[in-house]
Amino acid sequence: MWCSCCYALILLLWTSSGGCTGKANMSELIQVTSADFYEKLHSGKMMFIYFELQVRCLPVSPSLALFLVELEKSAEALKDYGVLVGKVLNCNREHVHMYCTDHRRAHTAFLFRGGKEFSGFDLDTVFDVNSIVSEVLFAVLRDEVKYVHTDADLVALEKSCRGRKDMVLGYVSSLGSPEHRSMMESAYVYGSKYQFILITGGPVLKHLGVNDASFSSRVWFLHCRLNDGVAVSPRCPLTLMKKHLSTLSLHSFLQLMEAPLVSEVYDDPPLVPPPQFPYQNTPQVFLFAHPATAHLDRDTASALAWNLRGVALVLLVHSRRSAAQTEYNAAYRRPEESLEVKYLTLHSLDELLQLFKDEGQEDEEEEDEEEEGSHHESLDDEISAYVHDKRGEVPDMDSITEITSDNLLTVVSQNPLTVALFYLKWDAVSLTVLSSFIHVAHRLEDLEVDHVLMGAVDCGEWSDLCAHVTSQPITTFPCVLLLRHHQPAQEYRGMLGSEALHRFIMMSVSAAPLLLSTTDSVVSFLQGALVAHRVLGLFLSHTHSDVSVFTEASETLRGDVLTGLLTPQLALTWAADHHVDPPVVLVFPSWRPLSSSSLSISSSADELLESIRAALHPPLPEVTVESLPLLLSQGKAFLMLFLGEDEDAVGQKQNELLLEEMLALVERGAEKMEPYLSCWIHLGHTPAAGDVLAALLGMPPPPLPALVLSHIPSRNEVYQFPPSRHVSASAVLQWLQSVEEGAELPAGMLAEDSWPPAGGFYDFLKVMDSQENISSLEEEEEDDEDEEEKVDVREHLVSKETTDDKRPDTHWEL
Structure with a gap:
């Protein structure tokens, strides 16, 4: 168990190894002793102090550790406003009366002003640098910044300011947010010139013509001073700031309000x-x-x-x-x-x-001129634009084999593994994937992988082959199949980029399972160059029925997981070393390669597959372009934590603490978390994360980190964990309960998009044959003779028997 002294040692090592370089926030955070505290208290300076009460050999909670990181970052920001930020490092040693004796105060930070305590802040409300700065300035300016609840309150303020002072009214969705901080920083600078007003919703928004359920933070300028040429009305004229609320945009906006009309x-x-x-x-x-x-x-x-x-x-x-x-x-x-x-x-x-x-909008006439002749405005994204540019460009195919109905059987029988791409020559996406496919062929050639043949089938020309190579016609293009002689065709369902396809092929080359007879071969298998999931089967006899179950499961996992089968004697030794009893399966996930979990042999391959995949699934997976399809296939609601880029060691530490809190949520929630897929997405790893968040919420992406619940089965609502609350296991569990009870309002809605195949399978040869039949009876007879001479692919396809009603991924064998 972690203790506070261990945490302090790690924090010390982290800072000394470069965690804080240059002008770091740590240099602005003061370490307060008992004597320093009373000296600074009576100096009249404003101080924001946290009294850290350490309990020996008890772990520092992630929420507290996260607060301490953010406290360091806020020290420099608050210094500009005359507020010293510090902490009493250990109340056990630096005894401060009233603050180091009450354990309940360990969850509170205090603001001191004028030689006495001015305000206290629960750590749940000052959880990051934005909330700390905004809450402290809000407390300091509480007599200057008015908080109104009703339109009557606003009318009273307008009357009091009429003829002497203009007003700045800011709406923020929640206190402690970056927008709240921007309002408070501006109020600190311009408070003597303007009357600042803060609202967080309610009836006031109706006067402004705003639906608070769908409106983001905004600022209005109320012209309450007498202006020449402006008729006096019961209400002050309003000007809405068009830009998103930030300190810089608000500063520029206020300057514009001072410009002559x-x-x-x-x-x-x-x-x-x-x-x-x-x-x-x-x-x-x-x-x-x-x-x-x-x-x-x-x-x-x-x-x-x-x-x-x-x-x-x-x-x-x-x-x-x-x-x-x-x-x-x-x-x-x-x-x-x-x-x-x-x-x-x-x-x-x-x-x-x-x-x-x-x-800043471009002139409409110029836009028309610039976009004249361009087709990209109708394309959805950069990928569509790319394939649009590449349409009609057929790459050089000398490095791959053209597969036809005439040579398919020969090609497959003469090569241990044939990787076939089924494409349409006039389809831009097919041609783009064909380029990646050729690139993989070149890489395999450079690596001297000579037992893999890369081939392509033009389904526009060989539609009979594309119609019958599997149990159902291929209607989605491009499509990649792995073909082995007398084995079921295996469809590749991963990403169609060159890296993912090359990795899948390299993992498919090995036997499934690979027979391992020596200790060195097992070590080599587990420590291979490929970063991949690995599974070992330990059996005392290879003639046992359990081995066939493991072998069948290994065939299905081929390309995604490396599987190995130990010889009986080696299995006995390995089992003794790892304290397991064979028959048993050991699973080594790629995200935890140095440790394994053991699984009992199931009665069927399907059950064993389910157990293996569950063991390989990380408790808190990262959402990436590659992992998203697999995560969506689980059919669970996504509880997704959006993390910002790790700009420095402090940001990296903050993200680590948040992930630790999410892991604690999964472990503590147990059965309550079963309907949810807890996961995370990182803006630095997946730059599209910001766009994903904006699409989910239907608004510009909020500041990160953000916790969102979406993809709820049978529901389209999207919920956002309140930004003003700290992400902790207990708080999130309570929030999920409120969502289930219908007590939370959705923050957005998922679009109901449907992406069916572009069209049904079109048998071009059949259409051509029909036209020839109509043209001449003589030609029809000649065509019939020709058809008898053709090789029917289906005669060489053997139906694979299945034991259940589920349709197998690959139905036919060559």
Whole structure:
């Protein structure tokens, strides 16, 4: 069992070995002694302190260890706001009255201000650097930042600020989130200038026209000071910040709110200088004024400016009528494009509003010009675009064998293993996989693997072969089959990239099971170069019926798992060394290669297969492109932890602690966790994780880590574990119970996509034969004679007997 001293030693080794380099957060975290605490307390400085009460030889909980990591990261951030962050390392030695004597305070961090305790924070509410900074600043600014619950509260604040101060209203989905931190940091800087208001939902959103169930964090600017040209109304005018809430975007937005509503200039637009700091990245919109209608033009410009507030700067141009002004009535300039001014003829202001409805959006006319002749806009993703570009390009096939109905039997009988790709020449995906297939052939040739023949079948030309090589016609292309003489055809169901296919072939070359007769051969088998699952069968006699069960299971696992069969004498020795009783099967998973689990021999190969696959399945699998199909096939609800990239040792430690907590959840939940597949996905390993999370929640991806429940059988709802709560085994179990009872609201819905085959099997030869039959009776007789001379593949296919009603993966033998 881990003890606190062991954890401290590991943390010390981790930091000394490079865990903190450069300007690290550890340098800002102060280690407080009893004397230091009282000295700093009476110095008047604000302090955020955790009193760590260590109990000898009791483990440090993952949640506490994670908090300590985040405490280090928050020290530098809070230093900018005059808050010292530290901890009393060991209350057993550094006795601080009232804080080191109460075990209940071990789950609380404290903020001290003005020489006394100011506020306490439960560790569940300050679980990461964002929540620590936001909660501390929220406590410090609690008299300045107002938290409103109802629209009446907001009306009262608007009345109190009318004519003297503008207001900044922020909606955050939860306290302690990065958006909450951005609001508090901005309030700390601009609090004396604006009245900051915070809401987390409720009736106030109805006034804003928002459905809080589907709205992400946003900010509104309430113009409550008297503005020239703006009629006084019962409510302050609102301006919504279009960008996602962050400290930088809010800073830029507030600067734009200080810009003049309408600027009047007396030069033509090309001569007007571009916006200066801090508006240098803001587009300019020019409206042309006429002497006879100057007053109305000002009103029009003001109305447009209110609609473009925070998006563009509006300028009213008073200059002599140039050629441009005679033909056009408006113009605009985007600083990110160039200093070029583009002129427009507008029939209504709505046209201009549509143009600038999204800041930074490209001009629609330019988009049409750029995309003219391009087909990629209709393609789903980068893969579709790639295969679209590669359509019609048939690669050089000299390194592989063309398989036809005429040579199939010869090819298979003369080679221990034939790997056949069934493809369509006009299908872009088939041709892309064909290139990978040829690449694998080159690699096998370089490795001098001469007992594997790589071949391809063009199903557009040899449709009879593609229709009868297995029990059902091949209708999904491309398709890869492994063919052995007098053995069932084996379909490859893995990824069609060159790496995955090459790995599968190399694992299929060995016998299944491989007979092992010496200790050295067993060691070589277990320590092979391939990172793969391995299974050993230990039997005292190879004539026993249990061996046939193991052999049949090994054949099914071929390509995915390496299997070995020890000779009886060696099995007896090996069993004694590993304290097992034969007959027994030892399973060595790739994710835990140095240890094994033992399985009893089942009565059937199917039962043994199920036991082996269960033993190979990790308790907390990682979701990758390769593993996803297998994980989905289990039919369980996904409880998936999304982890961010390990930017430094601190981030890596945080991810490790979260994974430990998820493992504890699986172990502690036991039967309660049976309906769920607990897993994790890492943004650094699988960059698409962010897009997956956004698709599940139907919104921009939230900050990581994030815990999501999805793919619930017979249900399409997606649930997100509250970001404001720390991911712990007990908290997640409680949350899952609430989901089951219907007490939690879904955060998104899964799309009901169906991906059937593009079409049924099309027998081109049969159609051609039918056309020839209609054309001439004489040709029909000649065709019949020719058909009798042809080799019927089905005559050389033997039906494999099955003992159950389940359709086997491969039905026919050559």
